[in-house]
Amino acid sequence: MSRTVKVGILGLGVVGAELVNIIKANQENMLKKYGVNVEIGKVYVRDLSKKRATDTSDLKLTNNAYDVVYDNEIDVVCECMGGSGTEETKDYVVKAIEHNKSVVMSSKKVLALYGNEILQLLKEREVSLRYDATVGGGIPITKIIKECFKGERIEKLVGILNATSNFIYTRMEKDNMSFEDALKKAQKLGYAENDPSEDINGFDALYKAVILTLFSMKKWVDIKTLSTTPFSNIDVLDMKYASELGYKIKPLAIVENRESGIRYRLGPCLIKENHIAANTVENYNIIVFKGSNTGVLGFYGQGAGSKPTASAMFDDLVGIIGSDGAGSDGLLRETYRDITSVENVNENKNNLYWRMDVENIVGKLALICTILAKNSVNIEKVIQKDEIEGKIGVVLLTSNADSTTISKIIDEFSENHIEIRTILPFLGE
Numbered sequence: 001m002s003r004t005v006k007v008g009i010l011g012l013g014v015v016g017a018e019l020v021n022i023i024k025a026n027q028e029n030m031l032k033k034y035g036v037n038v039e040i041g042k043v044y045v046r047d048l049s050k051k052r053a054t055d056t057s058d059l060k061l062t063n064n065a066y067d068v069v070y071d072n073e074i075d076v077v078c079e080c081m082g083g084s085g086t087e088e089t090k091d092y093v094v095k096a097i098e099h100n101k102s103v104v105m106s107s108k109k110v111l112a113l114y115g116n117e118i119l120q121l122l123k124e125r126e127v128s129l130r131y132d133a134t135v136g137g138g139i140p141i142t143k144i145i146k147e148c149f150k151g152e153r154i155e156k157l158v159g160i161l162n163a164t165s166n167f168i169y170t171r172m173e174k175d176n177m178s179f180e181d182a183l184k185k186a187q188k189l190g191y192a193e194n195d196p197s198e199d200i201n202g203f204d205a206l207y208k209a210v211i212l213t214l215f216s217m218k219k220w221v222d223i224k225t226l227s228t229t230p231f232s233n234i235d236v237l238d239m240k241y242a243s244e245l246g247y248k249i250k251p252l253a254i255v256e257n258r259e260s261g262i263r264y265r266l267g268p269c270l271i272k273e274n275h276i277a278a279n280t281v282e283n284y285n286i287i288v289f290k291g292s293n294t295g296v297l298g299f300y301g302q303g304a305g306s307k308p309t310a311s312a313m314f315d316d317l318v319g320i321i322g323s324d325g326a327g328s329d330g331l332l333r334e335t336y337r338d339i340t341s342v343e344n345v346n347e348n349k350n351n352l353y354w355r356m357d358v359e360n361i362v363g364k365l366a367l368i369c370t371i372l373a374k375n376s377v378n379i380e381k382v383i384q385k386d387e388i389e390g391k392i393g394v395v396l397l398t399s400n401a402d403s404t405t406i407s408k409i410i411d412e413f414s415e416n417h418i419e420i421r422t423i424l425p426f427l428g429e
């Protein structure tokens with residue numbers, strides 16, 4: 001005997017339209033495989049007259065989202081909105097859950113900002129929340145977390161979570177482009193939005209890091225307490241010099257699971273050239289976990305795009321339908337219960353890459369070394385570059401310096417006319 005599951009959709013942009021296509025293409029299969037007749041109920045859009053990237057002749061469009069979230073016949077709501085309406089989107093998700101609908105989410109920003117509030121609601125209700133499309137595009141990362149790490153403590157995560165920045169870094173490294181030109185190219189190819197600020201300032205990657213922390217480490221850190229270093233804070237010379245030192249510069253998110261809380265670092269970072277993340281290029285993402293027993297595991301794939309994202313949403317939808325209709329989902333419920341709120345750990349010790357310009361006169365390199373030694377900072381590697389317009393470049397790696405010492409060194413360099421061009425963290429392992 002077959003049953004019917006009605007799906008409501010919020011948003012019919014590039015992801016929503018693809019989701020409609022995938023649902024329609026799989027309706028027969030779903031009936032055969034699961035005995036479920038998947039019907040699209042109502043679809044919310046802002047502008048009813050806009051041309052859509054999918055056939056809408058058989059869809060019930062509405063410009064009132066509450067027509068979808070309050071519809072008693074709808075079992076599952078798929079949110080493909082996001083955009084600027086963050087609070088509005090959160091409100092629809094909350095209302096849908098309060099009206100006993102399971103929800104498939106796509107908006108990382110909404111989940112990263114309001115995840116704790118949404119999860120509190122879920123604790124009391126027999127509905128599910130799935131969110132695989134929010135992180136890593138086509139990489140089924142939340143399903144891997146849910147199914148595969150039952151006996152593991154995830155100790156660390158290193159990820160390239162923003163496809164736009166990774167594409168830009170790849171163009172800088174391979175084609176010698178400036179950050180600005182590479183960004184223009186990304187926009188031309190559709191890899192970057194007209195307003196790319198969330199991507200290049202690191203916020204998009206931060207939202208994803210918070211979501212991954214929530215579900216892999218079961219810890220919630222208030223995103224307002226976190227900061228990022230813009231991914232735009234580098235130039236091509238840094239990439240060349242990093243390579244001479246045996247490193248690549250990547251737009252990284254690093255999350256460490258400490259007893260005292262979570263340590264987040266988001267921004268450009270040097271990573272050893274043989275690390276799997278150093279070799280993740282173009283618009284690809286990678287998520288590398290270090291488990292207490294598994295050791296290092298990496299998950300690689302396309303981080304964005306309407307098709308991989310809609311595919312992840314459809315898979316979530318099938319997951320909900322397959323788990324007793326739109327109903328209970330024991331394992332996820334356990335996950336919601338386990339989550340605790342913790343603080344961000346601001347660790348003081350830093351491993352740093354420095355690039356400086358100094359006048360080409362005898363004793364300048366010795367002076368740099370003396371200032372560092374006087375402040376008990378260890379130099380791991382140093383290279384001196386050719387003279388350009390009377391200045392020579394000095395590049396070095398220092399380890400384990402605290403923030404106060406670093407500030408002091410910066411002041412002393414300035415007093416001695418040593419011009420700092422770049423300071424970046426590096427990952428030692």
Ligand SMILES: NC(=O)c1ccc[n+]([C@@H]2O[C@H](COP(=O)([O-])OP(=O)(O)OC[C@H]3O[C@@H](n4cnc5c(N)ncnc54)[C@H](OP(=O)(O)O)[C@@H]3O)[C@@H](O)[C@H]2O)c1
Nearest residue numbers: 011012013014015045046047080081082083085106107305
């Ligand atoms: N595109 C990707 O590669 C990708 C990847 C991962 C996750 N996502 C997430 O998927 C969601 C949808 O992305 P998209 O690329 O499909 O976006 P989009 O093309 O801009 O479509 C957004 C849809 O939501 C509707 N909408 C209703 N209220 C809105 C509001 N206040 N602000 C913005 N849109 C509103 C829009 O209606 P109208 O069409 O009538 O204006 C439109 O149909 C976002 O949360 C995004 O973060 C996207």
